[in-house]
Amino acid sequence: MKKLLVLMGSPRKGETYKAAQMLGEAFNKIEPVELEYIFLNKVGFGDCLGCHNCILKGEDRCYQKDLVQELYSRIEKADGIILASPVYNQHVTAIMKRFLDYFTYLWHRPALFGKVFFGVSSGGGMFKDVFKLMKTNVESWGGVWAGSLGIPHYEALTPKFQQKVDADVPKKAEIFVKAMNATKLPSPSFGQLMMFNVWKMNAVACKDSNPKDYAFWTQKELFDKAYYYKTKIGFFKGLAVKLTVMLARFYMKKVYVGY
Numbered sequence: 001m002k003k004l005l006v007l008m009g010s011p012r013k014g015e016t017y018k019a020a021q022m023l024g025e026a027f028n029k030i031e032p033v034e035l036e037y038i039f040l041n042k043v044g045f046g047d048c049l050g051c052h053n054c055i056l057k058g059e060d061r062c063y064q065k066d067l068v069q070e071l072y073s074r075i076e077k078a079d080g081i082i083l084a085s086p087v088y089n090q091h092v093t094a095i096m097k098r099f100l101d102y103f104t105y106l107w108h109r110p111a112l113f114g115k116v117f118f119g120v121s122s123g124g125g126m127f128k129d130v131f132k133l134m135k136t137n138v139e140s141w142g143g144v145w146a147g148s149l150g151i152p153h154y155e156a157l158t159p160k161f162q163q164k165v166d167a168d169v170p171k172k173a174e175i176f177v178k179a180m181n182a183t184k185l186p187s188p189s190f191g192q193l194m195m196f197n198v199w200k201m202n203a204v205a206c207k208d209s210n211p212k213d214y215a216f217w218t219q220k221e222l223f224d225k226a227y228y229y230k231t232k233i234g235f236f237k238g239l240a241v242k243l244t245v246m247l248a249r250f251y252m253k254k255v256y257v258g259y
């Protein structure tokens with residue numbers, strides 16, 4: 001049986017919880033699954049102190065390292081992860097944002113390659129920014145963003161719109177299952193390739209101020225690689241990346257010292 005870890009950014013078992021349950025039930029109709037919830041407001045970490053230790057010295061130097069590493073190992077062990085947050089002030093909740101902040105070091109040193117994530121939200125609408133932030137984080141950590149499900153206040157919907165949601169959920173579950181059963185790592189998008197190259201530039205330029213990143217790139221022998229893992233990159237995509245990286249380097253040289 002597959003295990004889905006739901007990282008819950010709502011402080012209660014409300015609409016977002018129901019939306020995650022709906023996705024889980026639809027998933028279960030395709031393949032047996034068990035949902036495990038972590039209510040992120042109960043994890044017990046305070047705000048990020050902004051010490052930058054996780055980025056510059058290592059994630060083991062965070063003042064909340066035990067809680068962060070415990071969450072990380074739960075993510076690693078899960079077959080798939082649901083990031084769930086209601087829309088608050090047109091975005092994720094502070095609870096979800098705080099969780100994302102603690103994993104910022106993974107932008108610098110991604111590790112969750114092949115781990116599949118799905119976004120779930122509830123609210124009046126305006127899910128776009130919620131999912132955009134989740135997706136950007138997941139992809140920067142090395143994970144796979146399979147898709148998202150935003151459910152507007154279900155009880156208040158007209159029967160026609162309820163039917164639309166009812167039809168949408170199994171389709172989303174199917175996409176999630178498919179991504180989790182994929183045997184190959186996905187081919188990176190143009191944006192992901194650009195991020196890889198910009199982090200490569202940063203690792204060299206900030207060698208002295210951020211030795212942790214430089215060590216990561218050196219130990220993993222990434223400097224000569226086209227991406228974090230072996231993958232096919234189409235000719236035109238590769239060319240577009242090369243040209244854009246040249247422009248990015250030109251810009252960085254103009255603005256920052258060391259590039």
Ligand SMILES: Cc1cc2nc3c(=O)[nH]c(=O)nc-3n(C[C@H](O)[C@H](O)[C@H](O)COP(=O)(O)O)c2cc1C
Nearest residue numbers: 010014015016017086087088089090122123124125
């Ligand atoms: C502080 C706060 C801010 C909210 N801001 C928005 C918003 O900007 N847009 C929106 O559509 N709904 C907003 N809502 C409504 C919630 O997104 C909606 O009720 C959601 O389903 C609650 O999820 P929950 O039951 O899991 O807590 C807000 C609710 C709260 C409590």
